[in-house]
Amino acid sequence: MAAAITARAHGLSVLVLDEQPSAGGQIFRNIESLEATRNSEFSKLGQEYEFGSSLVRRFKKCGADYFTDRSVWQIDNNLQxxxxxxxxxxSNSVISHCQAKRLLIAVGAMERPMPLPGWTIPGVMPCTAVDVLYKSSGLIPDGEVVLAGSGPLLLLIGCRLLDVGVHVSAFLDTSMNGALLKALPLLPNALRSHKYLTRGLSLLWKIRKAGIPFYSGIQNIEALGASKLEKVRIGKSGKFFDVTADLLLLHNGVVPNVQITRNLGCEHRWYDVQRYWEPIVDDWGNTSVDHVSIAGDCGRVAGAAISEVSGHLAALETVYQLGVISKVERDNLSQPHRIELARQKHVRPFLDKLFQPSKTWLVPENDKTLACRCEEVKVSEIRETVRMGIKDPDSLKSMTRCGMGYCQARMCGLTVSEIIAEEKKVSPEEIGYFRVRSPIRPITLGQLAEID
Amino acid sequence: MFKKQYESHETVSIIFEGKNLDVEIGQTVASALLVGGDMVFRSSVVSGQPRAPYCMMGVCFECLIEIDGIPNQLACMIPVREAMKIKRQQKNKE
Incomplete structure (x- = not known):
């Protein structure tokens, strides 16, 4: 949205394709309708949400052609x-295409999948799913909720659940032991954006004050139930106990959605602190592929404020590349954004280190755990196949169908890189990732046949 | 599993497994079906185990359901429409 505003301000012709039904992405999801029809809910979501609403208003007025419910399934080399x-x-299968001179990818992030035994049972969800249901349809969990994982988002969503009167029966903290110590050297710099930190602490305080049983140092979590979740089995210091639950909400941080950048062949690198792949970009968001840049959390995950700034910067670069402004003009216009970026960035290295995902939750210890939900491939099968001599995720896919299902490895990709790397005792950087092929979104043969 | 926090004000009528349901407009098929009842949308094509919506943002493809005769539709991305016919997807019994 920020990029469209800046690009339009310089007279570019801008087309925005959004997969969601309305503007706002995931963080400001359904923001216009919430503000218009449920003002009391809207104000509960806090100040950032109000800020998002002003961004959406400016975006809607900027003159960009904006289409919702459009899923990109293929991008040709010539940017068609x-x-x-x-x-x-x-009756209305609409398949279409357009030609671009420059492409900006701003598809955001997704939750890092947190594979554990029973995570396919109805009633186990990532915590942001509940946030989506709340923002888009005013739904709240009914029954006993268990929160499990680590990261600021889990705290935020936990607090929102408490605000609307949901019964949270346990909070299972899976953070890495000693993460705080490791992150401490980064704290002084982080204090320069102290607003973020005080907010985090107040969220934590709120959860503790609400009297929710809080367990840290959790080593095992297993979801149990047949057609729906019945209980959660928790392992701590070698002892196991059960908590009854209707909903188990998981969270193990947020990772960039790299499906499109991978498909386009952009170079990616392994970010070891947060253990994910990110496209390699310069200061302006340019990827290694000509005329393709990115903005926001589909690169290094940094939150809404930094994403907005990176949108403005990527747009200024685009305006410059298309010959509308000079390099000097681009640099001058980017000054306020660079200052804002520097201000917002202080806290990130600290947060990334503090909420570093621990190995236990990246590579499931329980070999029966499904790594690939679509094709139901177990961790043990991946290990066996690696021992048979496969080298990379793609050969694993041809042997086991792992990563070949509907989600096209969105849910198992990171886990697969981690398991192979662990078996071979190298970094996932050396193992690589699945090759992402189009169609990036499943389409029907009927739809394909409609193309001119 | 989920409940509505407030009364619906404008509704459409959809048909889920042959039953009429009045649901609020402007929401997705997945959120409409998650209120009350069980969460099962389909069975896994591999083991036949029940599956339910997971990510709610078009990433995981768990919420696949049959809408107006077309299978494998993403329930979490598709808004409800008047008279939409929705069916669970079951693994073919061999």
Whole structure:
């Protein structure tokens, strides 16, 4: 949205393809309708949400052509972009394409999958799913909720659940032992954006004050139940105990959604602190592929404020590359954004270190755990296949179907890189990732046949 | 599993497994079906185990469901429409 505003301010012709039904992405999801029809809910979501609403208003007025419900399924080398409607039916299957001179990818982040035994049972969800349901449809969990994981988002969502009167029966903290100590050297710099930190502490305080049983140093979590979640089995210091639950909400941090940048062949690197792949970019968001840049959390995950700034910067670069402004003009115009970026960035290295995902939750210890949900491939099968001599995720895929299902490895990709790397005792950087092929979104043959 | 925090004000009628449901407009098929009842949307094509919506943002493809005769539709991305016919997807019994 920020990029569209800046690009339009310099007279570019801008097309925005959004997969979601309305503007705002995930953080400011459904923001316009919430503000218009449920003002009391809206104000509960806090100051940032109000800020998001002003961003959406400016975006809607900026003159960009904006289409919702458009899923990009293929991008050709000449930047011809093919997109399709997710909600197409037999009577209105809309498949279309357009030609771009420059492409900016701002698809954001997704929750890092947290594979554990039973995580496919109905009633186990990532914590942001509940946030989506709350913002988009005013739904709140009914029954006993267990929160498990680590990261600021889990605290935030836990507090929102408490605010609306949801019964949270346990909070399972899976943070790495000693993470705070490791992060401490980064604290002085982080204090320069202290607002963030005080907010985090107040969230933690609120959860403790609400009297929710809080368990840290958790080593095992298992979801139990047949057609729905019944209880959560917790392992701590070699002892196991059960908590009854209707909903188990998981969170193990947020990772960039690299499906499109991978498909385009952009170079990626392994960010070891947060253990994910990120596209390699310069200061302006340019990727290794000509005319393709990124903005926001589909690169290094940094939150809404930094994403907005990176959108403005990437747009200024685009305006310069298309010959509308000079290099000097680009640099001058970017000054206020660079200052804001520097101000916002102080806290990130500290947070990234503090909420470093621990190995226990990246590579499931229990070999029966499904790594690939779609094709139901267990951790043990991946290990065996690696011992048979496969080298990378793609050969694993041809042997086991792991990563070949509907989600196209979105849910198992990181786990697979981690398991192979662990077996071979190297960094995932050396193992690599699945090769992401189009269609990036499943489309029907009927839709394909409609293309001119 | 989930409940609505407030009364619906404008609704459409959808048909889920042959039953009429009045649900609020502007929401997705997944959120409409998650209120009350069980969460099961389909069975796994591999083991037949029950599956339910997971990520709610179009990433995990767990919420696949049959809408108006077309299978494998992303329930978490598709808004409800009047008279939409929705069915669970079951693994074919061999």
């Amino acid at each position: 972009i093919h997109h399709v409607s997710a909600s197409a039916s037999k």
